[in-house]
Amino acid sequence: MSSHLSRNIFKHYFGDSGKDRYLDMGYRDKLWWVSYLRLLPIILLTALLLSGCVEREVAGPVAVEEAGVPAEPGLWNPDGVIAEGEYSGYALLIGPEGLGYPGGDLEVFWRTDDEHLYMALRGETTGWLAIGFYPREWKKGGDVVIGRVNGRDAVVEDQYIIDFFGPHIPDVELSGTDDILEFGGLEKGGVTVIEFRRRLDTGDEFDRAITPGEDLPIIWSISRSEDLKQIHDVARAEGMLRLGEETAGPSATAPLSAAQLQGMAFILEEERMARDLYLELYKTTRLPIFLDVARSEETHIASILTLMKRRGLSAPPEAPGVYADETLQKIYEDLLSGADGPVVALGAAAQVEEASVHDLRKEIEGALEPDLISVYGGLMVGSEKHLRTFVRALEERGGEYNPMILSQEEFDRIVRY
Structure with missing residues (x-):
């Protein structure tokens, strides 16, 4: 708080003859006013924060139930609501039952432009969802995006798998960079959606360059836990995203020949x-x-x-x-x-x-x-x-x-x- 602002507030409460009035006060009154003036900057700063006048860092835009209004068709909005025309590609990934896993599906939506990949993951869990691009051997070398939503708190991280069977570690802890440019999510009725945007080629050694129009090998997993360090316990599998094909959403299952x-x-x-x-x-x-x-x-x-x-x-x-x-x-x-x-x-x-x-x-x-x-x-x-x-x-x-x-x-x- 500047001395100029302090003098103006002092003058507001005590008038032009404020100094004389202040000197005539008793000790307790003087102590109260001094304490008030010392606390006033904190009060004003809190008011500014609550009013939204001060810019704050947030984890990412999160769609709450009341905000679940679809975006204008064709516009990408990371709000956890998959709107008509928001994505051009779709894949249903099936996680097998057995081997200690109940099984589950991960739906993946995507689109690309000249510079960016836009993607949404949707799965039946209140925990985290993850997808890894271009694993080399087993899981090793996988370029991972992992995220979860809890109330208004959305977390999406850029991670990397350092060994054959894990673990996946945030890129920033490996001297890399977190290259998730935008993200958001929604958890409703036991179904979690996370959306994110990243560059096709981030330039980070712990990310893999993605080429539009090509098949994209992936690994993926779902966990009940919100702790991103906990192992998957719902479903996990390998998959292939056909980035060159346009399929906007689920389709009916046709009989096999x-x-x-x-x-x-x-x-x-x-x-x-x-x-x-x-x-x-x-x-x-x-x-x-x-x-x-x-x-x-x-x-x-x-x-x-x-x-x-x-x-x-x-x-x-x-x-x-x-x-x-x-x-x-x-x-x-x-x-x-x-x-x-x-x-x-x-x-x-x-x-x-x-x-x-x-x-x-x-x-x-x-x-x-x-x-x-x-x-x-x-x-x-x-x-x-x-x-x-x-x-x-x-x-x-x-x-x-x-x-x-x-x-x-x-x-x-x-x-x-």
Whole structure:
């Protein structure tokens, strides 16, 4: 508080003869006025803050129930309300049941312009939602956006996964930058929505550049907890966002053709065969990589079984090492009998994953059903990571793998990622 302002207030209360009046006061009155004048700056500052005249930093715009009015169509507004025309792309990501998870879906909405990615995540939880772009091996290298909403408090952070199975750490704690330019959210009726904007290429070493029109491999997860450091406990999976396709929102589930049903049964058996083979190869080589990938294949199997359950389909029975498809049966037996030593075993595993990538891409091509695209896209992202992992492990032991099904260009894109 300036001395000029103090003199004016003194004059206001005591008039032109204020000094004489003040001197005539008793000790207690003088003490009260001195205390009042000392507190007056705090009172005035508080009033200014409450009136909105002073600019404040906020965590992000948060849509409360009363503010849930859709924005003008076509305009992006991070208020937690997904309005008509706000996004041009949509994907339904299915989190499988089982393996300790109840399962759940994550809906992803997006659009891009020349410089920015605009995205919304919607999931059934009162905890956090997360999406990670371009994981390299397992989760490692994933460029993560994670957020939650609690009342008027929205938090969305830019994080990075530093190791194969985590943890994800805020970029700023790794000497990077938080590149979420705008964000907001809404939690209502047990459903949380977060929206955010970031640059396609932030220039931060802990972020991945995103190219409009290309397929975007992701990992994602949902937690019941609002603590962003707590592990996911509702759902988690891999996925693929087709940034080049425009699908603004959910669509009705169409019945599958006979060819699609046959393809689904084959993919399920192929994933089961891969799991069984890796478990057997672990027994003979004791390489932990086989056990890790076998566990990942269990998640892939659970994803397909969840998809089949939702479509009212029955899963065929299984027995380890026994498959209805004769081709898969022969591949299993030949690779297992010929896997003499770690190098040969890793080469056999790479062959299985290369075939899996090819077969999944074949099923995705021409598919229009969002649930099929979601599950098969996630499996393909996982299979590409498995292929990358096996080839690198093979090369570390002096081995070499040459693609047998994929083109050299496609193989290099996956492995030299």
